[in-house]
Amino acid sequence: MAKKKQEEMSFLDHLEDLRWHLIRATIAIVIVGGVAFIARDFIFDTIIFGPKKGDFVTYEFFCKVSKTLGLDESFCIKELPFRIQSRTMAGQFSAHIWTSIWAGFILAFPYVLYEFWRFISPGLYENERKNARGFIFIASLLFFMGVLFGYYVISPLSINFLATYQVSPEVHNDIDLGSYISTVRTSVISCGLIFELPILIYFLTRIGLVTPQFLRKYRKISLVIVLILSAIITPPDITSQIVVTIPILILYEVSIVISRFVIRQQAKQEKALRKK
Structure with missing residues (x-):
């Protein structure tokens, strides 16, 4: 479908364009x-039943760390x-169908981002498109890093x-297939x-909704939000929450650096325009 110039497209044209991007992403x-x-x-x-096995790489790693530090060896398990x-x-x-669909979404994520980028990029200025050239690669890299973190850290901790x-030895844990898969899927x-x-x-910084000063000012509040978020996606024990909180806090600090970089770039562009 031949694309019209962005400035000549009506609202219905934009919806039609979006529909085809969504169709292609869905097909992928x-x-x-x-x-x-x-x-x-x-x-x-x-993959799915990997964290259920006692020899899963995460359990073996935490077991070695626990032994080295002389801590509790609760992760040194042979069988759950x-x-x-x-x-x-x-x-x-049903579990087979839906797991396949979610696997398709995860693995096709870079292409889904590509279609999203193709939809929004015509509305950007040329210099904005240049500054965001690595968007698909960086966003995909971050997503897959999060997926691996969720699979190798959050899932085994939760499981x-x-x-x-156990609330009592009288109660045996026979976990429903859907519940187990939901735990792994949600973590990932x-x-x-x-x-x-x-x-x-x-x-958010590009459109002026967030600034580095704003992020630094509300860092303490963000820390509380991160702790609450960590408590939601992890089991209710301190070790698991700390393990999850650390990378999220690192991402927050990286976000401040990125926000500062965007502000500097915008200032340079404005200065260059004033000189012309």
Whole structure:
């Protein structure tokens, strides 16, 4: 579909353009999700159920760290004492479909961003497009870093705590398949999106809603919000919350640096325009 010039496009033209970008992004997710559907054994046995196994790399790492520091060896486990069950007729098939779709979204994320960028970039000035050339690469890198953090840190922390917690020896943990997958999926997707904070701050600074001074002024309030957020996406123990809080605080400080960089760039551009 031949594109009109941005300034000549009506509101309905913009909606039509957006519709085609969404269609192409959806097709990419479906195609990649189809590949994930075929690779069922790898997706479920190796990835989804990886944090359920006692020899998962995260448990072995924390076990070694605990032994080195002489701390509690609760992560030195051979097997997690719970079973996963499906209690509905279509439970396993439904889990297979939706897990494939979410896998398609995660793996096709760079292309989804590319379509998003193609939609908004015509509305930017040439110098703004130049300054944001690395948008897709950086945003995708941050997203995948968040996904890996969620999978290798948040998921095993949550599963190890919640699946082994007992109110009484009389109660056995037989975890529903959907509940287990939801825990892994929520950990992975939420961390992937949280790691996009520097990108969000970049655009908020560009449009004037956020400044470095604002971010520094409300740093303490942000710390409280981060702690609350960490408590939501992690099990209720201090160690897990600290592990999650550290990278989020680092991202916040990086966002301040990015915001300061954007302000400086805008000041240079304004100065250059005044000289002309």
